[in-house]
Amino acid sequence: MPVSAGELTRRRQALGHDRHWAGRAAKRTVDVVGAVVLLVLAAPVLLAAAIAVRADTPGPALFRQRRTGRHGKEFELLKLRTMRVGSERLRAALAVRNDADGQLFKMRHDPRVTPVGRWLRRYSLDELPQLVNVLLGHMSLVGPRPLPVEDSVFTGDARRRLLVRPGLTGPWQIGGRSDLAWEDAVRLDLEYVETWSIRKDLAILVRTLPAVLRGDGAY
Template structure:
């Protein structure tokens, strides 16, 4: 209950400022490329329940259809997918990704209870694709940020990220969450200044 309370207080305090920033980002996306402002993707949450996760759109409108044609360029093993200099990413999208501002709409996911501020990042693939030990991550709400975002980011394999998720679940407490939030802010600021 304490974790949920912290989530709600932080979101309510942050939303007035975040709302203005989100309006400006929405305008930039609309000017840059045609298509919806938000990208809504089904993600796997607590207990394996799928939910609509919100992000600002950072790719061209038909990015999902183009994914299959780029699969051979992925630098990470399935089920993950990552292409260096992905041609589907828009100009505004590059800035949003570099600063993690594309994740701001997930404050709404936190408000409604689909997500927490801190926890394992929700996957886009269904729980049926998980190995049995992977399902430990489904015991908690997924997070806007998590341990692997501040200890390795995308350079880790899915199994390595899962091990960090399990370590977080085993040691989850308010001081750990506050440390991860502070480390996330530091990481975003440092990357934004590169």
């Protein structure tokens, strides 16, 4: 029996939805398996780094901060502490020394960063606890940069960044990190959101390690 044009359209839409669902399910599987494997491998490094943070300056080893996740839902991001306790209160006073633009706040020579923290940041070791966020479903291994809630002003096209989970790494990580202009970072994130695939995620993961070891744009 001939199939009507309307039925063909419906079937194409259903197929597209199924493929999209299958892709998201595969991405989540890669996230969970990858996070578990990386946590096991990184456990000795995490332990040593946490001890170094505690020995360097008074305060906890972990730093917690509210970030904006998928669909604008907030979550508590975990990092190894790289600043002295209470440093967040000094941010307003340091705003005139911001080396970034747009919604980002970065300083090449931030006086709040501890000696151990500077080393952890250079090699992104402070971000390893975010593997727990990946396991909890707050984040993905690959995705847009997770912005602090106070910096998360999404208007116009930038709101499309919220269609996927933020990532532990992403196109910004391999494209210059903190040296990227805000407009370039948003452009890379939007391009990722619109074209992501498991193959692209794996390619970004492979390219992340060399970028981290070079320390480009890390401060």
